[in-house]
Amino acid sequence: MSSNQTPRTAPDSTRRSQRSRRAIYDAALALVSEVGYPRTTIEGIAARAGVGKQTIYRWWPSKADVLLEAFLDLSEQAARAASEDPQPQGIPDTGDVAADLKAVLRATVDELHDPTFEAPSRALAAEGVVNEELGRRFVSQLLEPQLQLYIERLRSAQEAGQVRPDVDPRIALELFVAPLAQRWLQYSGTISHEYTDTLVDYALYGLAPR
Incomplete structure (x- = not known):
């Protein structure tokens, strides 16, 4: 050379x-x-x-x-993009737990209507029913971090006296997310902001101090 x-x-x-x-x-x-x-x-x-x-x-x-790894990567990209947003991430804590939960559930509805997220997340949810190992990974890697945000917000609401102190936040969060997930899986396209707003109103009525 x-x-x-x-x-x-x-x-x-x-x-x-x-x-x-x-x-x-x-x-x-x-x-x-x-x-x-x-x-x-x-x-x-x-x-x-x-x-x-x-x-x-x-x-x-x-x-x-x-598909699971691809969807995890897609979710991480979305999280990185959101981290550049000047607005705080997670469930907001404005002092109004109803308004905060309605805001995050409306955003969830919008994401579930987005074809980029809707098709792979629906496929993984269905496959996780028959493939137990995949189902566990889907829950632990994708769903559980999001559920923790509800737990933290409900605990904050308890401290503010907006939710009864005897309520278990881990169980209470299912009042919001389980009906939405079931309706989304069984009746595609019928979820809406009005529906999730109603979920919050009904659930918080049951969780409020007597």
Whole structure:
């Protein structure tokens, strides 16, 4: 090699792996939205991502695992984008627990109507019923951190005298999220801001001090 030649650098395998992983995430999310979970296959994801299917099997044992990781990544991206918002994250604490819960549940309705989130989250919820390991991971990695925000807000409401001190916040939060989840899974498209506002009014009537 002459002194004027620029030495070749070895390919960055880490960067290449990251690009492939990102392409697989995008392909899995896109296919689930376009053709539905049952018709999404490892072969289809590989073709869409421009990788060999053995690349996918080297990293994930099934399409459900691919989708879960892709959806976790999507949720993390959304959280990072939200962290740049000057508004505080989580459930606000304005002193009005009804208004705060209505605001976060309205935002949840909007997210569940967003096709980017709706199709993969519905697929994972359904698959988690028959795949217990996936179901546990779906709950622990995606749902539980969000449920903790309700627990913290209800505890704050207890301290303010807006919720009875004998109420268990972990059980009480189900009055808000369980009916919404059930209606969303069983009656797609029928959830609304008016519906979640009513949930909050009914639930807080039962939780309020007597």
